[in-house]
Amino acid sequence: MTLLERDSALASLAEYAREARAGEGRVVLVGGEAGVGKTALVEAFTRGREKERVVWAMCDGLFTPRPLGPLFDIADEIGLDVTVGRDHLFAATLRALKDVDVLVIEDLHWADEATIDLVRYLGRRLRGTVAVLTYRDDGLAPGDPLRVALGDLGTERGTRRIGLAPLSEPAVRALAEERGVDPAELYRLTGGNPYFVTELVRDGTAGIPASAADAVLARAARLEPRSRAVLDTAALIGLRVDPRLLAAATGAPPEALDALVASGLLTGDATGLRFRHELARLAVEQALPPHRVAAAHAAVLAALQRLGSGDDASMAHHAEAAADSAAALHHAVRAAKAAAGLRSHREAAAQYHRAVRADGNDPRLLDALAFELSMIDAWTGVAEAAERARVLWRAAGDGRREGNALRMRSAAWVSLCRGEEALADAEAAIAVLEPLGPGKELARAYAHLAKQRMLADRHSEAADLARRAQAIAAPLGRHDLLSDTLNTESVARLMQGEEWLPLMRRALDVAIAHGHDEKAGRAYTNLYGLLCRARRFGEAEPVYHEAIAYCDEHDVDTYGTCLRGERAASLARMGRWDEALVLCRQVLTRVEEASPINRIYPLYVNATIRARRDEDGVWEALDEAAASADGCGEPQWIVKARLGRAEAFWLAGKVSDARAEAELADDASARADGWLRGWVATWLGRTGSDRPARGVLAEPFALEVAGDFAGAARAWEALGCPYDAALARLGAGDEDSLRHALAVFGDLGAAAAVRVARQRLRDAGARSIPAGPRTATRANQHGLTRREQQVLDLVAEGLTNAEIAGRLVLSVKTVDHHVSAVLGKLGVATRAEAARKAG
Template identity: 40%
Template sequence: MNLLERAAPLQQLLEWSREAEAGKGRLVLLAGEAGVGKTVFLRDWAGRLDRGNRVLLGGCDPLSTPRPLGPLLDIASVLGGEFERRLLTTERRELIFQHFLSVLTQGRHAHTVIFEDVHWADDATLDLLRFLGRRLDQSRTLLIASYRDDEVGPRHPLRAVIGDLATSQAARRLVLSPLSREAVRLLAEAHHIDPSLLYQKTEGNPFYVTEVIASGVDRVPPTVLDAVLARAARLSPPAREILDAAAVIGTRSEPWLLEQLLPDRVEATDECLNGGVLQAQEGRLTFRHELARQAILDSLAPPQRLVLHRRVLQALQAHPHSGDAARLADHAEAAHDTQAVLEYASLAARQAITFKAHREACAQLARVLRHAQKLAPAERAGLLEEYAEQCWITDQPDEALQARQAALRLWQETGRRNREGEALAHLARVLVGMGRNAEAEEASLRSLAALGERPPEAGLAFAYGCQAHLRMLNRDNHQAVHWGQQAVDLAQQHHDRSTLVLALNTVGTAMLLDQNEEGRAFLERSLALARDAQLDDHVALAYRMLSSVAGELYQFARADQYFEEGLRYCAEHDIDGHRFYMLAWQALSHLYQGRWTQATEVALSVAGRPGTAATSRIMALVALGRVRTRRGDPEVWDVLDEALAMARQTGTLQRLAPVRAARAEAAWLAGDLHRVQEEAQAVYGLACDHQHPWFVGELAYWQWKAGHAPSTAPEMAPPFALQIAGRWDAAALEWERLNCPYEAARAYAESAHELALKHALRTFEGLGARPAATQMRQQLRELGVKGVPRGPRSSTRANPANVTPREIQVLHLVRQGLRDAEIARELGLSTKTAGHHVSSLLSKLSVRNRTEAVREGVRLGLLPPGEPEDDR
């Protein structure tokens, strides 16, 4: 079939190819539903390239558990040499990523790389896409990643990668749509098929259309399965045997393997190729589409599939270097071979962990556990602990908790109190991560009791560290240092580098929170040790604590320095968990320093991302809620209500205090003094118990503003104490020293002097703080000040079109080229609601289309400068 209705996307892809050859590397995300013709489209496009342009093709397979870095394994044999050796022998995937990047960027030749079907990609491959997408813009590489957009929902791992690459200079999007009714009519009439019925049944899906036409029947089959089977029915029995075996082998079948299963079937294989049900591609036999393979596979009776899987497994086991562990584990389980499952799935899990393909490691360990009933209790407990760790990393806290509890029961059955104690400490870490702090406290104490019965060993160091971590999270800083120092001493005795790094981190954090600058040395040592040991996650954790603690103590200049270093490190090493927490705190730093546009943009990049950790999301929502409060934007209570619900689950001061303070401020600007008092008082006692001067100070301040100043309080942060004492001038100077212009203006606003009040008004107006500016004008008029301006016209405000933060978020997605349905998936909205937001944007910006909206958004400062993606 000729490529109908593909001229425009072909031209676009050729243009991006030319840009890449000129040194502006591109990562193209090629989307389309299953069967829309992405593979055919790419082959046609590749055929139009210069003959000297080599295309490196790798794919992701629909195994029940994908093989880590599958596309690189496909490409390795083509690149050969040093790259293939490193891929097969290097244990650190970061080195593999760097070496592959160097292959693409060194030399004078341009490179074209295609990763097909990345909706099936493993974690390591997705991280590779993220890694390359952030670094290709200065190369001569065109990387195309195709995927089924109808299978990538809001929580699909690929969705997060697409979101992360949205701001990349290299990233582009291309969507292949189904054929139009007219195109289907042309094809149908040429083969004497009812065009209306064909379009109704296929909805323009090219694969289904061609299968119906090729099926040779004079009617339109009701399903793809029927069309494929009608085509297969015309094969001879030997050819059908080849087709069945190929379906069981997988997406790509090696000729030697088919020959091993079905000897002397050369003519039958040729019949499959000539009939178009199989095709030859790079030395292997493939189906025209995975839908066709699945249709053949589904048509096989279970006993027939079982026999074929057993024969495939035996052939792969007998052939050296014939298949990776993930593939062997897949066939082993389908063949009901328990011993082989235990061997190959365990090996596949270890390989996946090495490549940080944690979802795949999790799935392989789950496969092992399904077949582990006859293993000894201690061995099963060890497997459960490995599985729990991978579940935790992949954000499956409920599964992680169940696995930790099951491992604990097994250790209790064996009577090994040391392993029981270690299991309890790990259980506590899971529980606190789920916001179940009371249960975590209980588990931690039980852990200390069990491990304290024996001479001190490495497991006790971890238990000490766990208790220190709990105390630090709850801002019991003195106790955190006590327990953490014990963890440090014991970890050093047992040369436990990982526990030592974490314990130093906790001790340093607690000391800094207690206003003890000596804690910085502990954190810096934790950072240095983690770097030396190449513990990348621990390095990022050190930056996370250094930056967020500085923010919590209003040391924003210092925080910004750590944000810069930490975010750069996380980007270089693709560590997104800690990166998003730092971004949430960076949004708060922007907020306090008066950079509200940046605060909104950064906060939305965290809050708008599916699957963001609760701790990161809470702080991003606080930043977003406070910006909206201070600007007088809508949707304030939506985000603050969500933040409170999440903070309550943690039960910790460090989450509850910022949320309650933000809510008190929102109530104050709304004129609801009763609610101001209610919000500020809710966790004031908790802040006093933990003697946190900044939390105590702000919560006491809002109670004072509501007319209910606390009668007694522990030490407060100086600017709040000065304001409550009526020393607005000294407080304003302190806020200015801290570079908090809004807080300084709020202090000036507490004066009775005209000059101070006018200074506050100018600051509020400059920041775009409409509610505070309105209150200030009213206050000046009440004092009898003449000539008080009525306020800036809407055209001179910071947001001249009065675009809401939600509409700004939509505008960013419009800039990325997303349509209404994609915007809806990104934001968790209905397509209709997303369409309303887009229409509202066009109206407010007085533009005719999306491209003009992006340009106007850049002109007005609603978007950062840059080339609008719709025009690319």
Template identity: 30%
Template sequence: MNGLLVGRSAELSKLVRVLESAADGTAGVALVGGDAGIGKTRLAGELVAEARERGFHVMVGQCAELGDALPYLPLADALRGAEPAVREAVAAHPMLGQLLPGHDTGAPSAGLTQQRLFGSLLGLLSDVQPVLFVIEDLHWADRSTRDLLVFLSRMLQSERVCVVGTYRTDDLHRRHPLRAVLAELKRLPSVTNVELGPLESGEMSDYVTTLGEVDAQELGLIVSRAGGNPFYAEELFAAMSEGDSLPDGLASLLLSRVEVLSEAGQRVLRAAAVAGRRVEDELLREVSGLPLAEFEEAVREIVSRGLLKVQGYGYAFRHALLQEAVYTDLLPGERTRLHADFARLLTSSAELAHHHLASHDLAGALAASAQAGREAERLGAPAEAHNHYDQALGLWDRVEGAEELAGESRAALAFRSAVAAADSGDNHRAVTRLRALPPTSEVDERLAYYLFETNDPPGAIAAAERAVESAEDAPSLARALATQARTLLWGPRHHEVEPLTARALETARASGAVDAEVGALLTLASYVENRGDVARAHSLVESASARETGVLAMDLRARFHHARIHYEQGMLAQAAEVADAGVKLAVDTGLNWSTYGTDLRFLRLLIHYVAGEWDAAEAVAAGFGARVGTLSEAILSSFALFIEVGRGLPAVEARLEWLRPFWHDALATYMSRGMAAEHALWNGDPAAALDHVHAALATLDEGESGTLRLAAVGLSAMTELGTTEGADDLLARARFAATRGPTGEFVQLGPEGQAWALRVEAEWLRLQGRLDVELWRKVVAAFDFGFVYEVARTRWRLAEALLAAGEREEAQEQWSLAKEAAGRLRAAPLEAALLEFGRRARFGGGQPEGALTAREVEVLRLVAEGLTNREIAGRLFIAQKTVSVHVSNILGKLDVATRTQAAAAARTHNLLS
């Protein structure tokens, strides 16, 4: 690498800004594109040096032209070459260790291996931050590496991590798989795009002069011939320095530098080109066929001319263009023989398959492809596993003894291929593959599962019935019965669920099929819970949660439902204990971002929120990124609004803006617009609140319990607006949800549901101008199962009713209790409302007449801590001038002259609680 970077200061500045943001706690991704030889690697190298100067850990990995043959190659490359601190941290994330030689985590876990691997990498990056992770040559990346890049780009939020990927723009043909990925990533706000164009002639002149001495004529010739491409310029300069003539075209120029090598040197370089961009020393020596002394002399010659460079225990081409030029120049027979030589010596199944195919050894290719598929499964690369299996199946009829070579039957291999397709997210392809197989219970059971996932209940039910009919042993029958019950759960034949699960449980317990037993228990629990038998559902889920199935998805699902039922029954301590165990299992296994991993985390947030542990809730919510790009991210992000709206945090508006594009989805709309309604009410916009309520209600079916909270908020908004239009319909819908449930049958609500049902009735009477003290007392008592915030909000309304009834002393007592709770929670909007109510009611026991706003209370707390205006501005994310205005208002309202006096007055009047 030359000491001076020429003509790329603007591009480097963009990358450094991403690095600086990462250092400050805002993760970022940069994509560096440009033609071959334009200087992407040089620029990335400059950023690496800058990162090391700033104390970053650096990981650098490179994709290879073998593409999908070697999953996660750049990640494995980066881990192998990482700094000692990073390699030591890998020990805490064993899923990553499987990418390194000599590590094996055993059999894959039901399609979750990739999720575990991704979660483990996220954990590693969090452990060793700040980190710069560079992935070079993304145009050659395998599917799993592309998926990993997308995952990191979406999941990294507040970590001090910078990810940089480089790619060749001239390699991206219209159907190149990277094109869609780049288009998706460039829409994300966390992604910075850097395009490298040709250097200007003046910049190119400056660059050439950094290479060595050159006269004006030679300089002009190099600049005119290089066309702004630094690598081409380097090759032209090297050729001139060696006294060579300058042929037309870069490929010819590169080959002219190869042709001056000795015969042994050319032989070694051609063998290296067949190996790819890099090759181990011992392997290259074996394939070259040269005696050791002659081989080493040839390599020394190649390295001295700058064609190969020493890298680890082997060699790498100085530039991919050189490798491509040498490889393309090989004669067909020569290329085939060299590929066969590598196939004879290699141990990696993926590389073996590549070289066997290139050498036309179909039998070897089939055997290696089948094994490569199994290895890709183990690594958590389902897309590559599917491709390898399909490659083996494509060769099956062209090879004698295919089953013996593959190590299993054609049907077994095709089944593996289908499951791998589903695990990579392509359920439709999995369904197609399974339908082409001879029907067996296992095939039909998987087919039913995938059809159910792709929203084809009739097809799923039919497949599950066939699976039950054709089950060849008890474990297969148990799984088929459990799957059949699941397909019937939400349809018109739901009455068949209980007898089916009973049969499944009996069969599973007799045969030891624990996964089928737990699956049947969870399905039955959902069935009885939806029919109001919560106690039985609780018992069933507790039994399911107590069993270890060895299937992580099932174990996490059981823990989630166990914690959820505890939560819905108001058993917050027990819910927290089970949820914590589930979250720990998800984190320990790298499944923090799996479906049930995220479900457990948002449930944990809700438990913290209800229990009044708002600092802990805010800490959990911080992991639910606001910068969302997918529906699942949007739904998860919506849960952070509970704490952000409750505390009136500035993040609410930005989060809602990011969630707005997902309001076409029912759950995202219900979650985010329901909380947007409360936010609008706190901010004095009841009309907007009512709009949000109606939009959220439109996503719910009749009888769903979520109706109750929305109805309460909607009726409150109507009271503020002074309108009763639509109130009767809202009340009727809420009463139906409180008594009949989604199935239209009688339902027994849990404690929170009962409390919201009472709140609806009380809000309805408030809308009519009737403040029913006894009803508001019942609402307070109903929420007092542990819902700290809602007890405080309800005490506010109870205080209003008591004051209107002339019970001033008790009204002030309820108001004080509410204010104390709001202060402890730092629920700024509720605090502001209570202070305003207390001012109008002349409560406060000597509280100053000019009541402080919620923001002024926040500022006063920080003043009392001794913070300066600048520090307060930084803490609250507001302008320093705004802080100064708040402080002036506080001094005036408290009738004091100094900040110290203000802090003392605040303590005297109990304003800091």
């Protein structure tokens, strides 16, 4: 059937392939709903490329997938040794693809975690190859790993997108008229979905069936009984079907398989058989009588075993469906271990879930499940699995493992912002473990409680617990625990005014040297965060770029998310609000359904910037942040959430409400450092609270509390914090200071703060008060400043940041900042999208 309304998409693919051949490398994301014609498009694109090397792989959604399944499928074809470790395998894949012109990976929405990581890896490095990745874009949850990966890929310069829409009514009419079908009725039934249209037109009956599934089943009904039974088994095997496996499972002769291809339900090529579309497979599978399903799965499992299959993921699926608990347990555990070895933690967790369904009384399985769930931020599941394991270990009289389960459940409560329960479990774990003497479990428990004490601002206790953990961990060679506790001790030292940086650097070095990626991620996050806490942005900048590259490269997503949240806060302090908001959106998308604690910082940053700009969406974010902060009980989060609310109330003129929030922040800051206490003290002063400042404050805050507003402003400006400087000048009250503050607020687009400054000027009797944001910015349809518009124009011309810097006589770093701000204001992820919007 003719491929209609796809000329533009085909032309784009051809152009991207030419660009790739020129050495650039391209990743093309082809998205659309099920049945919209993604495969048909890519097949049309690859036809006629006999002189080029095209490699085709696919993901299968029938069962929990085998990690890196698409890569294993093409390994022989590209000469790849798959027995090496994951990092070496990724590098080897990149080298092997240098001789491939076109790489196609279909149905990426079914990809396992390791395959998604591989796509990320290739997306940053491909040269000379065009990688075409198809996926369904309907039904992807905001926090789905693929959606997050697509967002990351979208920021790469070599990424392109093609979105396929359903066929128009005229196109459906053209297809309908070929077969004498009522075009209006066909369009009404299909909505222009090419697969549905094709199935209904191909059915060849006088009337139009009620659905495409009916059309598929009508064609299946014409098969001989033997071939129909083979078709049913094929539907249980998956979208792609190995003819040897199908023959072994059914005893079907070759002519029965030929009949399936002749029917048009399956297609065949050099790699085997496949259903023409997943929707066709589903139609056949869902029509199977339930009493036949288990026996068919058992036959497939037996055939896989006879053929010597090494695909434990597939065998675990068929074993469970066949109600063979012993086989399901055996293969699920093997599949889980293999997935974990490839860092495909979602698939590992799914397989351990399957193993637990087969045998729910083995606490070792529950321990493994809890760990894998912790790696994917699924903390409610961690708490449940750890509790079940604790009960079983206690019944078995194994105190060490009971204590470890308590520690794991405590970690879950921390991430779920249930601070009291977290502390109770952490202390209970130590109570169970200490009588049993030193061991790795006790070291872990000390290390975990040390972190909780540190986060509760009980720094002396934290440092003591960290050192006790180190004393146990070092002789055992537990470098992961050594790094973790050095990290905690470093933070505790800083909070007590002691030297901290060498200890944190050592924590990072130990983690990297011994390959403990997660601990390295934590060390990087705290190193960057503590530098930013002290507003040492110049030192922090290279740390961030090094840290985020490490976390992304090593798939340390939890700390990559934390780093981005910390970065958003730092950008906000430096007045780079648009960049901060872009990062906030990325982080909140990543953790939409995961750890509440990881959402607090981006919620706070997002809300305060919006409050300053007098935009919507402030209170929903602040309410969530405050609820999570109160739940976790950690002073740093309580202070941030409450001062965010205080500022929002103050900007809205609700001073008494702002004062109440500032005093709640003060209640939580008794043991905090000078930066946090100083922040609280200034807001107590701004809101008219009679509470005194506590202890020694960081210099800019101390100057402001002492009434030296000009000195405070200069200190903030020296640190690179324009909004804080403007707030300090606002406190001075004289007309020059107020006008200076008003100008800064205007440049930042802080409409609510502008309103406050203008009122202060009126109260001071000033005349000729500016009306609002600068005219040029206000007049620009996207809210761009004059300089940002200049940068956008040059981006649209195709200039690099270095070329733009030369043209405008700016530093490349300044241009980087302008480009990030432009992308944020335009709401786009790439320069190409910005250029199109500019046009």
